[in-house]
Amino acid sequence: xxxxxxxxxxxxxxxxxxxxxxxxxxxxxxxxxxxxxxxxxxxxxxxxxxxxxxxxxxxxxxxxxxxxxxxxxxxxxxxxxxxxxxxxxxxxxxxxxxxxxxxxxxxxxxxxxxxxxxxxxxxxxxxxxxxxxxxxxxxxxxxxxxxxxxxxxxxxxxxxxxxxxxxxxxxxxxxxxxxxxxxxxxxxxxxxxxxxxxxxxxxxxxxxxxxxxxxxxxxxxxxxxxxxxxxxxxxxxxxxxxxxxxxxxxxxxxxxxxxxxxxxxxxxxxxxxxxxxxxxxxxxxxxxxxxxxxxxxxxxxxxxxxxxxxxxxxxxxxxxxxxxxxxxxxxxxxxxxxxxxxxxxxxxxxxxxxxxxxxxxxxxxxxxxxxxxxxxxxxxxxxxxxxxxxxxxxxxxxxxxxxxxxxxxxxxxxxxxxxxxxxxxxxxxxxxxxxxxxxxxxxxxxxxxxxxxxxxxxxxxxxxxxxxxxxxxxxxxxxxxxxxxxxxxxxxxxxxxxxxxxxxxxxxxxxxxxxxxxxxxxxxxxxxxxxxxxxxxxxxxxxxxxxxxxxxxxxxxxxxxxxxxxxxxxxxxxxxxxxxxxxxxxxxxxxxxxxxxxxxxxxxxxxxxxxxxxxxxxxxxxxxxxxxxxxxxxxxxxxxxxxxxxxxxxxxxxxxxxxxxxxxxxxxxxxxxxxxxxxxxxxxxxxxxxxxxxxxxxxxxxxxxxxxxxxxxxxxxxxxxxxxxxxxxxxxxxxxxxxxxxxxxxxxxxxxxxxxxxxxxxxxxxxxxxxxxxxxxxxxxxxxxxxxxxxxxxxxxxxxxxxxxxxxxxxxxxxxxxxxxxxxxxxxxxxxxxxxxxxxxxxxxxxxxxxxxxxxxxxxxxxxxxxxxxxxxxxxxxxxxxxxxxxxxxxxxxxxxxxxxxxxxxxxxxxxxxxxxx
Numbered sequence: 001x002x003x004x005x006x007x008x009x010x011x012x013x014x015x016x017x018x019x020x021x022x023x024x025x026x027x028x029x030x031x032x033x034x035x036x037x038x039x040x041x042x043x044x045x046x047x048x049x050x051x052x053x054x055x056x057x058x059x060x061x062x063x064x065x066x067x068x069x070x071x072x073x074x075x076x077x078x079x080x081x082x083x084x085x086x087x088x089x090x091x092x093x094x095x096x097x098x099x100x101x102x103x104x105x106x107x108x109x110x111x112x113x114x115x116x117x118x119x120x121x122x123x124x125x126x127x128x129x130x131x132x133x134x135x136x137x138x139x140x141x142x143x144x145x146x147x148x149x150x151x152x153x154x155x156x157x158x159x160x161x162x163x164x165x166x167x168x169x170x171x172x173x174x175x176x177x178x179x180x181x182x183x184x185x186x187x188x189x190x191x192x193x194x195x196x197x198x199x200x201x202x203x204x205x206x207x208x209x210x211x212x213x214x215x216x217x218x219x220x221x222x223x224x225x226x227x228x229x230x231x232x233x234x235x236x237x238x239x240x241x242x243x244x245x246x247x248x249x250x251x252x253x254x255x256x257x258x259x260x261x262x263x264x265x266x267x268x269x270x271x272x273x274x275x276x277x278x279x280x281x282x283x284x285x286x287x288x289x290x291x292x293x294x295x296x297x298x299x300x301x302x303x304x305x306x307x308x309x310x311x312x313x314x315x316x317x318x319x320x321x322x323x324x325x326x327x328x329x330x331x332x333x334x335x336x337x338x339x340x341x342x343x344x345x346x347x348x349x350x351x352x353x354x355x356x357x358x359x360x361x362x363x364x365x366x367x368x369x370x371x372x373x374x375x376x377x378x379x380x381x382x383x384x385x386x387x388x389x390x391x392x393x394x395x396x397x398x399x400x401x402x403x404x405x406x407x408x409x410x411x412x413x414x415x416x417x418x419x420x421x422x423x424x425x426x427x428x429x430x431x432x433x434x435x436x437x438x439x440x441x442x443x444x445x446x447x448x449x450x451x452x453x454x455x456x457x458x459x460x461x462x463x464x465x466x467x468x469x470x471x472x473x474x475x476x477x478x479x480x481x482x483x484x485x486x487x488x489x490x491x492x493x494x495x496x497x498x499x500x501x502x503x504x505x506x507x508x509x510x511x512x513x514x515x516x517x518x519x520x521x522x523x524x525x526x527x528x529x530x531x532x533x534x535x536x537x538x539x540x541x542x543x544x545x546x547x548x549x550x551x552x553x554x555x556x557x558x559x560x561x562x563x564x565x566x567x568x569x570x571x572x573x574x575x576x577x578x579x580x581x582x583x584x585x586x587x588x589x590x591x592x593x594x595x596x597x598x599x600x601x602x603x604x605x606x607x608x609x610x611x612x613x614x615x616x617x618x619x620x621x622x623x624x625x626x627x628x629x630x631x632x633x634x635x636x637x638x639x640x641x642x643x644x645x646x647x648x649x650x651x652x653x654x655x656x657x658x659x660x661x662x663x664x665x666x667x668x669x670x671x672x673x674x675x676x677x678x679x680x681x682x683x684x685x686x687x688x689x690x691x692x693x694x695x696x697x698x699x700x701x702x703x704x705x706x707x708x709x710x711x712x713x714x715x716x717x718x719x720x721x722x723x724x725x726x727x728x729x730x731x732x733x734x735x736x737x738x739x740x741x742x743x744x745x746x747x748x749x750x751x752x753x754x755x756x757x758x759x760x761x762x763x764x765x766x767x768x769x770x771x772x773x774x775x776x777x778x779x780x781x782x783x784x785x786x787x788x789x790x791x792x793x794x795x796x797x798x799x800x801x802x803x804x805x806x807x808x809x810x811x812x813x814x815x816x817x818x819x820x821x822x823x824x825x826x827x828x829x830x831x832x833x834x835x836x837x838x839x840x841x842x843x844x845x846x847x848x849x850x851x852x853x854x855x856x857x858x859x860x861x862x863x864x865x866x867x868x869x870x871x872x873x874x875x876x877x878x879x880x881x882x883x884x885x886x887x888x889x890x891x892x893x894x895x896x897x898x899x900x901x902x903x904x905x906x907x908x909x910x911x912x913x914x915x916x917x918x
Contacts, residue, residue, distance in 0.1 A: 173805025176224025
């Protein structure tokens with residue numbers, strides 16, 4: 001067996017001697033970073049001629065792939081000659097930084113870059129793509145104050161964030177913007193939406209972030225606003241070690257008073273679920289067992305109804321480490337991890353209004369509350385990359401990730417519910433929630449080049465998503481007129497908000513595979529292949545309330561309701577109370593999704609024109625099983641779709657290009673959106689439910705873009721785009737008895753037009769800028785049905801309105817500075833996002849908009865010696881409030897005069913990082 005493998009590797013090695021790879025050699029001045037046009041690049045290989053760099057400082061050479069090191073000699077008048085090594089590990093883009101003759105340098109400046117981390121590598125890749133795309137490199141990311149992938153992506157052209165975690169691209173919310181991790185689809189991290197929580201990924205493990213504004217046949221057909229690909233850290237040829245220690249002060253939180261409920265030692269390592277879970281052997285239906293048995297199980301539940309105040313919160317802290325080492329000449333390894341704890345204390349204003357007069361400020365409030373809340377967050381992350389090159393033309397890569405995020409939230413809500421008790425009866429309500437999420441992924445992929453024209457790429461992957469919400473406790477208390485104490489509200493039966501305990505669990509498993517053949521035929525570069533994806537999910541929720549039996553005396557009720565909550569649900573009181581279960585059949589569902597696709601695309605250049613066209617056939621099927629109180633719910637939604645793609649490019653000059661693109665794509669419902677499960681959201685005072693009648697949306701996309709590339713590291717682009725969406729999926733507010741219910745539904749169709757400008761320019765030798773601005777207009781037409789009641793969507797909605805989650809404008813700008821010796825780095829970043837339609841309302845519950853707020857961040861970094869550095873970062877310096885307002889006059893336009901639904905301030909964060917980098 002071993003001799004067989006050795007023979008195979010020997011054959012591959014000998015065959016690789018005849019295989020050639022095309023390299024792009026980028027030559028720049030080491031001091032000014034300017035491209036050097038006309039530089040001579042000479043391979044030190046017999047029979048292969050050299051090349052001159054073009055106006056962008058780039059020369060293209062085809063070199064044989066060899067196990068031995070090849071050498072290039074780079075010459076330019078007035079500069080010292082450079083010798084650059086080319087090995088099997090060297091990437092297709094090689095940077096050469098040349099030193100002017102007679103200039104003293106502290107360090108060697110000739111580099112052959114084989115990684116994706118530089119800005120030049122990113123821009124070079126983007127310029128070679130037929131798709132319209134943008135992104136950020138690790139080189140830029142490390143100069144910003146961003147510590148997570150979410151914050152990083154908010155810097156990209158046309159990209160903003162929803163709830164600080166989920167992608168909004170070109171004004172379209174997270175459901176339209178799938179995420180790829182190293183070419184494979186990332187699973188949704190949320191039980192209620194299609195969003196991928198980018199807070200899970202530290203910024204430090206990212207090599208590149210690419211945002212594709214137009215799709216391609218070899219990528220997922222589920223595409224709306226854009227597709228994001230996160231390329232994570234890869235192994236390098238040289239040993240590496242990077243250690244970071246970070247501490248942060250959050251204005252309004254650090255060293256301030258805070259709330260906590262129960263605390264468990266295992267919370268410090270993300271293991272708090274077991275201390276809060278239902279006991280082993282707990283009955284599947286508590287109402288089905290005898291009273292004595294139910295009472296015994298009630299007393300075995302943890303006594304977790306406690307809210308404590310602590311005098312001050314410590315600063316946020318985190319530590320991160322990565323280590324890489326070459327195991328052999330053909331095997332490289334890198335691993336790393338991070339651990340962090342942070343805190344957030346806020347006061348949140350919450351209001352809801354009657355709708356009798358269509359004028360802001362004219363309607364009475366239904367309720368008015370102020371929440372005092374504290375959230376303790378823990379983040380654990382680990383990753384590993386293994387790169388194996390058995391022969392120069394063959395490469396196999398293994399990536400693994402594991403992320404754990406826990407949130408422990410305590411809320412005390414005080415205020416008045418005018419429609420329930422009037423203006424002289426205050427409420428004091430409590431919420432104690434622990435949430436744990438785990439995301440794990442294993443990816444194995446390979447690239448095999450059989451000739452300069454033929455290659456095979458394959459990827460296999462598996463992922464797991466776990467979400468646990470154990471013992472979410474909620475209690476309402478009220479102080480009646482003439483009473484001096486707050487009394488616990490006793491429910492007549494089980495509810496999700498009075499003396500309640502809620503448990504839920506989600507388990508999701510996924511697998512994916514794809515194979516692509518890259519070849520050339522009659523001048524066409526062809527990509528053909530197949531993809532498949534399987535996703536399965538199981539979810540259950542259970543909820544209970546403490547009630548008082550009819551045999552209880554009035555004196556006990558008087559005594560018990562007056563107790564503080566940390567005494568009411570403990571000890572002897574549990575002998576009298578009854579825990580009753582209210583779980584419904586809709587509180588459990590099983591679902592799966594299957595996607596299978598085949599694709600073919602081709603690219604060809606004819607003179608100044610470049611053509612890229614493709615066809616993708618994708619079959620998907622979603623299935624869900626649940627039940628109502630009267631009947632089973634069985635959902636099956638097959639959706640086959642043939643999707644054409646076309647991109648046309650025209651090179652006006654060597655540095656100017658015009659692109660136009662058309663594509664057809666789709667947008668599937670999330671599995672949760674199909675489930676009839678009803679969830680009570682304490683923070684928002686709403687109920688949320690899915691709709692089994694949902695169907696996928698389909699989109700037509702058109703893009704036009706002009707690009708100017710003055711140099712390899714600079715780009716100016718102007719573009720316009722149009723999208724037509726049939727059956728877009730949105731959330732709608734329905735009127736409920738006490739709380740509105742938010743459901744998912746399909747609108748008939750929507751149109752979206754936009755324009756965007758992007759610039760990456762060097763203002764001086766040391767100062768550069770990345771800026772972008774996007775303007776978007778969208779309209780959803782609900783049709784004639786809105787004048788009556790729309791089944792599953794509500795009553796009397798506006799016929800025409802913006803697309804949900806769409807912002808009319810976005811603006812980002814980053815200024816980057818680096819000193820001549822490279823020891824000082826500084827950045828300043830600003831962002832503002834226009835008002836976004838958060839929820840679609842009706843005439844009784846007006847639509848709610850998230851209002852604009854400017855954000856300004858800054859960072860300064862100083863190199864200390866050869867290996868150490870220190871970095872001071874400031875986030876959200878302006879600290880403007882988050883404000884959500886309702887469209888009280890129902891005119892579809894929002895202003896600062898509209899009624900406030902909720903308002904809060906998160907606080908500015910100031911952090912200090914000490915790092916060591918080998």
